[in-house]
Amino acid sequence: MVSPKAESTSFVAKVFLLRKAALRNCSKFNIKLLKECISMLPKYDVLTQEQVLIIHNESIKILEEVGMDFDYEPALEIFKAEGQKVEGHRVHFTREFIEGKVKLAPSQFTLHARNPEHNLVCGGENIIYMPGYGAPFIQLADGSRRKSTMEDFDNIVKLAGASKNLHMTGGTVAEPQDIPDEIRHMKMIYSSIKNSDKCFMGSAEGRERAEDSIEMVALLFGGKDVIKEKPVLISLINSLTPLKYDERMLGAMMAYAEAGQAVVIASLVMAGSTGPAALVGTLALQNAEVLAGIALAQSINPGTPVVYGSTSALSDMRNGSLSIGSPECALFISASAQIARFYGVPSRSGGGLNDSKIVDAQAGYESMMTLMAASITGINFVLHTAGILQYFMAISYEKFMMDDEMAGMLLHYMKGFNFDEDGLAFDAIAKVGPGGHFLTQKHTRKNHKREFRTPQLSDRSAYEAWSKESLDTNQRAHKQWQQVLANYVPPALDESIDNKLLEFIAQRSGK
DSSP, rough: OOHHHHHHHHHHHHHHHHHHHHHTTTTTHHHHHHHHTTTTSSSOOOSOOOHHHHHHHHHHHIIIIEEEOOOOOOHHHHHHHHOOOOETEEEOOHHHHHHHHHHHHSSSSEEOOGGGGGGGGEEETOEEEEEEEOOOOOEEETEEEEEHHHHHHHHHHHHHHHHHSSSBBBBBBOOOSOOOOHHHHHHHHHHHHHOOOSOOOOSSSSSHHHHHHHHHHHHHHTHHHHHSOOOOEEEEEOSSSSSEOHHHHHHEEEEEEETTEEEEEEOOOOETTTTTTHHHHHHHHHHHHHHHHEEEEEEEEHHHEEEEOOOOOEEEEEOOOOOOSSSSHHHHHHHHHHHHHTTTTTTESSOOOOHHHHHHHHHHHHHHHHOOOHHHTOOOOOEESSSSTTTEEEEEHHHHHHHHHHHHHHHHHHHOOOSHHHOOOHHHHHHHHOOOHHHHHHHHHHHHHHOOOOSOOOSSHHHHHHHHTTTOOOHHHHHHHHHHHOOOOOOOHHHHHHHHHHHHHHHHHTO
């Protein structure tokens, strides 16, 4: 048996050797980053530090030699002013520029909610769960589907607001098809404000809609100066793989960066179609796109809160469709958490991802694989934690409740073990002794609620009790979300602020 002291010495020795080997082969830039990520060793890593450096250097090579297209003149002007080589819409970056700008990004930041109890720290050891994003369809319990509506959006915000496991209500939790496109973003922001007091996301549909989002939260929080000091919005900025950003995303990114709001800068490389049919090559391509986006955000406003985002997955070579419920996607999630730690910035990935069309066993096992990968590898910002089906195309109320249960299970799992006196339970063990039981012990009554998680959806009853209704998980979830909505009371919103928000929407919509 190895003594605790010897075990500790062994661990320290391993860390020393890793540090020594890594630092010997790095530039000054990489030395700083490796020192930072040594402290994250307890996370589950899928890459060695040498492999992370290889990916970093390959990404720099792509940005230097291939370059990226930016279809937005204001962004190109910024890069020109920063001394980067710009030819048409193509920008070629230098290593020094990229590495210097990434250093300016904060390692963590706070998102402020209208209820300060729901403020969120993004980065470090923190994890933020939230619902799915962008689904145009609602999958019904009977297997059919329909277009999502504003009522669906409101309902999902309320379910997220009621959840003890989801930390924020998210962004476009369902794309309301019954609202005109030109005012849809404002209606969604208003719903997020009205139906919950948790943090939420802003619109990324171009500069104008980002500015509308900023104006609305400024009304809520007391002005643009207030929110610039204390960010309240985070928005999803996606590259257009391979190696491109469009006007819509760049305009939104620039508006949020100027206003001091946070941005998730994400790449979705579909290995085999929009990216190479090679996992490491896909990571290098993804990384190049994200680094370029971070560099732009920091050029606009040094210190802009950014999140390193990955939604990379693969193309199924049998039919060309996106596959997110795959082990490859879980690997991309895991590697991205580690790469973000290397750069000293928070990370984002998907959560309960799957390719299933209905709420079935496939939806369950694929979602647990990807959500657990995000959770145990150190992802900080987990979009699509709850509700998503069919590679982002649909959201389901029943799947939402299933995923909420899984999120609760994983949060409990990540708490680990309790090693205080009650956790060791020596006195209780000594009192019961050989051959006894602990059911009637005071220690059991005192500790079981703290140590054990009681499921909200899963059924653990005896077969005889279960068989009285014989409900499967989908049926139980159907009943549960209806009960939650029936009992949910949105937190009060100041009437004067409510009126100002409604007036703003009416003015912007021309009514």
